[in-house]
Amino acid sequence: MGGGGEPGIRQLADRERRAGACAGEARPFAAGGFRFRAGRGRGKLSAVMKADAVRPPVRVLIVKLSSLGDLFHALPAVHNLKTGLGARVDWVTQPEYVELVRCFTDVERVFAFPRRGWPRGLRPFLAELRRESYDYVIDLQGLLKSALVAFLARGRRRIGPSYRREGAGWFYTSAAAPRDRRRHAVEQALDVVGHLRLEPVGVKFPVKFPERRLTEPRPRVALLPLSRWASKNWPLPSFVEVGQRLRQRRGASMFILGxxxxxxCGVELQRALGGGAVNLAGKLSLVETGALLKQMDLVIANDSGPIHMAAAVGTPVLAIFGPTDPRRTGPYGPRHRVLTASLPCQPCFRRNCRRLGLPCLANVRPEEVLAAAEQMLEAGTAPG
Known part of the structure; x- marks a missing residue:
């Protein structure tokens, strides 16, 4: 949390804890099929077997503040909550993602977490959350900031992941999901809501973007050459070579996004590809980007947020991975492919590579990417 924001929310959390202690408040929490209640005096715990695994709640609040790819990883879990509980689901996220989350069809209301304007913006934000009287507040982020939001919302139960960090677990009534960092982020989120013993409904990404009509002929291929980490960026000349070959061999319409x-970078790539490539880097909102990705036949990209947006709308993704682990954050589903050099040092999760020339990416050859792209286009896996 930037600026002077974090101390403010910590102080409010401390005040909430002290108020509960002074009032002798009994706070229920659940674990392992039992409901426990902390009482006064010696703080003894009594356990009562629950009659049912869970009572259908009236309201559920999801806390998932960022980032782009992580929001989409949470969608199947939210869908399972929506269908399994028949409840209203609201969501707290950072301001830059509010319009995007409004496109998630299982979500009723979206709250913007006030990252700036402390402490003035915090009090009305919390007042709005508390008016909703949530039965369940589920933190799918697992960080101190998100756990504090969940705690201050005053839900009846607060559920967070067992793999939380930064002391977030202090603010949950229940911790859920196995501590298996090898599982995909989509499955980890499903594990958290699985704590409520819901019937599985299958992995779905309910999102609806506005329709966008394109006149460029198919196949349409989107190139996303950059990510936030320099260590995740496949060399730009390699993107150029693949783009040129797809235009020559397949007559592909090329779109540059970012x-x-x-x-x-978009201008440079467009110039290198020659006339006809559509450069939209820096020109679209997240919602507009989602609408465009839905009209693509293939997305070729590094490990970045838009690959999960494309996967969610059913567009095949060819992703090139270097320092990160595709088992955890690769595009989810059978329609996508990931190429990696499979070096012994992978995945290292380093933002700055210690080895000269980023070998984990440089060793993924353009010819290999081109062959995979042509196979995916020929397979007819593209939408529409």
Whole structure:
């Protein structure tokens, strides 16, 4: 949390804890099929077997503040909650993602977490959350900031992941999901809501973007050459070579996508590809990007948030992974492919590689990416 924000929310949390202690408040929490209640005096615990695994709640609040890919990883879990409990589901996220989360069809209301304007913006934000009287507040982030939001919302039960960090577990009434960092992030989120013993409904990504009509001929291929980590970026000349070959051999319409910080790279890539490539880097909102990705036949990208957006709308993704682990954060589902050099040092999760020339990415050859891209286009896995 940036600026002077974190001390403010910590102080409010401390005040909430002290108020509960002074009032002799009994706070229920659940674990392992039992309901426990902490009482006064010696603080003895009594356990009563629950009659049912869970009572259908009236309201559920999801706390998932960021980042782009992580929001999409949470969608199947939210869908399982929505269908399994028949409840209203609301969501807290950072301001830059509010319009995007409004496209998630299982979500009723979206709250913008006030990252700036402390402490003035915090009190009305918390007042809004508390008016909803949530039965369950589920933190799918597992960090101190998100756990504090869950705690201060005053839900009846607060559930968070067992793999939480930064002391977040102090603010939950229940910790859920196995501590298996090898599981995909989508499955980890499903594990958390699985604590409520819901019937599995299958992995679905309920999201609806506005329709966007394109006149460019198929196949349409989107290139996303940059990510937030320099160590995750496949060399730009390799993107150029693959793009040129797909245009020559397949007559592909090329689209260049990226965020505001990627504008210069987009211009450079468009110039190298020659006339006809559509450069939209830094020109689209997240919602507009989602609508465009839905119209693509293939996305070729590094490990970055938009690959999960594309996967959610059913567009095949060809992802190139270097320092990160595709088992955990690769595009989810059978329609996608991940290429990696499979070096002994992978995955290292380093933002700055200690080895010269980023060998984990440089060793993924353009010819290999081109062959995979052509196979995916020929397979007819593209939407529409």
């Amino acid at each position: 965020g505001p910080a990627d504008k210069d």
